[in-house]
Amino acid sequence: MISVQGLSVTLGSREVLHEVRADVARGEWLAVIGPNGAGKSTLLRAIMGLVRHGGTVTLDGLETGTIKPRRRARLIAYAPQSPLLPPDMTVFDYALLGRTPYIPYLGRESRHDREVTGSVLERLDLAELAGRPLAHLSGGERQRVVLARALAQQAPILLLDEPTTALDLGHQQQVLELVDRLRLADGLTVLTTLHDLSVAAQYADSLLLVASGHAAASGRPSQVLTEALVSRHFGAHVKIEPGPDGRPVVHLVRGGP
Ligand SMILES: Nc1ncnc2c1ncn2[C@@H]1O[C@H](COP(=O)(O)OP(=O)(O)OP(=O)(O)O)[C@@H](O)[C@H]1O
Known part of the structure; x- marks a missing residue:
């Protein structure tokens, strides 16, 4: 449903994204994770066609540049971080x-x-x-x-940039459950950035770890959320254990790094 190939973005004189690749099938939820400034929001903005980019982005088989605005608005909805x-x-x-x-x-x-x-x-x-x-x-x-x-x-593709950062716990759950229900009921394809790694692991089918503009890892939550990768890319000392549903839960270890 969403296919991103060799996506590169230069802002000012800096290459903010380098040859990023991502595929999200219909009805799947991909969460983009990564440290501050890694390029997560830029990735979403590039998929929306809001920043110039190299490489290709196709939505439902159509290259974004060729989709007329009205058709695009019926195909993809985007909630920016702080509009x-x-x-x-x-x-x-x-x-x-x-x-x-x-x-x-x-x-x-x-x-x-x-x-x-x-x-x-x-x-x-x-x-x-x-x-x-x-x-x-x-x-x-x-x-x-x-x-x-x-x-x-009511677009079949939903892009959400940090949809829960300002929300209390109850409203976080309400929003994530609502998106998940819509995904399961209507086959919505969801791509979201999320800072909370445990939440990302709990709701998304797969994770894409972006670090310094590169796709550093991608796959199922248990493949991407390893203590070594989190330590290397976030500079955080964590313990990762399977939660009640088997998906990884990330705990900060006090006193580190
Ligand atoms: N207009 C711009 N000109 C130059 N650099 C920019 C511009 N806009 C953003 N950047 C830089 O691009 C990089 C990626 O920014 P982006 O907002 O995509 O990061 P992010 O991963 O979403 O970060 P955060 O987790 O803090 O929201 C950052 O280093 C940022 O400073």
């Missing part, structure tokens, strides 16, 4: 922007568009805030509104 939000726009109107690819030129949103938007807000605990201007939200509420807009788009 600029129009302060006076209400939560509902902002989430409704996700329906733009379905609204006819010079037309208005349909009842169905409003229903989809309302249902996404409901599922993200935002229904009560629907009329609130974006400037009057907490950081975690803002983050969920950005996600609501992406989910309202």
